Amino acid sequence: MGLSLQKGQSLSLTKQNGESLTHVRLGLGWDSAVPAKKGFFGPKTVEIDLDASAILFDGRGQHLDTVFYNQLTSKDGSIRHTGDNLTGEGEGDDETLLVNLPAVSPAVAHIVFVITSYSQQTFDMVQNAFCRVLDDSVPASPEVARYDLTESGRYTAMVMSKLTRNGNTWTFQAIGAPANGRTPTDVLGAAAAAI
Numbered sequence: 534m535g536l537s538l539q540k541g542q543s544l545s546l547t548k549q550n551g552e553s554l555t556h557v558r559l560g561l562g563w564d565s566a567v568p569a570k571k572g573f574f575g576p577k578t579v580e581i582d583l584d585a586s587a588i589l590f591d592g593r594g595q596h597l598d599t600v601f602y603n604q605l606t607s608k609d610g611s612i613r614h615t616g617d618n619l620t621g622e623g624e625g626d627d628e629t630l631l632v633n634l635p636a637v638s639p640a641v642a643h644i645v646f647v648i649t650s651y652s653q654q655t656f657d658m659v660q661n662a663f664c665r666v667l668d669d670s671v672p673a674s675p676e677v678a679r680y681d682l683t684e685s686g687r688y689t690a691m692v693m694s695k696l697t698r699n700g701n702t703w704t705f706q707a708i709g710a711p712a713n714g715r716t717p718t719d720v721l722g723a724a725a726a727a728i
Contacts, residue, residue, distance in 0.1 A: 543706035560626030566660035585628035586717035592642040611636035680707035
């Protein structure tokens with residue numbers, strides 16, 4: 534189990550031996566908070582379709598690239614979205630982004646991770662939302678850090694966390710800032726405000 538972060542806390546992605554993490558997996562998950570509906574064959578869970586995205590900025594806060602359900606790989610090939618989960622059902626990560634940190638373009642200073650609701654479902658319909666970083670450079674991909682979202686409300690997006698470059702190392706920070714938007718383009722301003 535990784536370090537549990539509170540909103541606003543950050544953690545250097547440098548190992549105890551001084552080496553920097555090279556390959557990380559960012560997992561995002563959530564569950565429906567809406568009571569199951571009665572169905573012909575028993576209770577039917579209400580599906581929650583949220584979308585995880587990575588928005589890349591330079592040091593001046595200029596938007597450079599976005600990795601999301603319609604562009605699964607960053608322009609430099611360093612970040613890959615593993616696919617869209619349409620229901621939020623199941624244990625563990627609902628959507629995952631793989632980041633090869635040494636391959637991230639030198640122009641990128643910040644990678645902001647957001648969740649948006651294309652179907653306009655709001656976060657008061659969501660429970661157990663989390664964001665976690667795993668060390669993907671070693672077998673079994675141990676969890677390094679985790680941020681469990683405690684807020685809920687009538688907003689349709691959330692700026693969850695960010696990675697910030699500090700020379701050759703990266704820092705992960707829990708953000709948890711509510712926003713509104715159906716797509717990552719709709720929350721560019723909120724993501725830029727978090728850097």
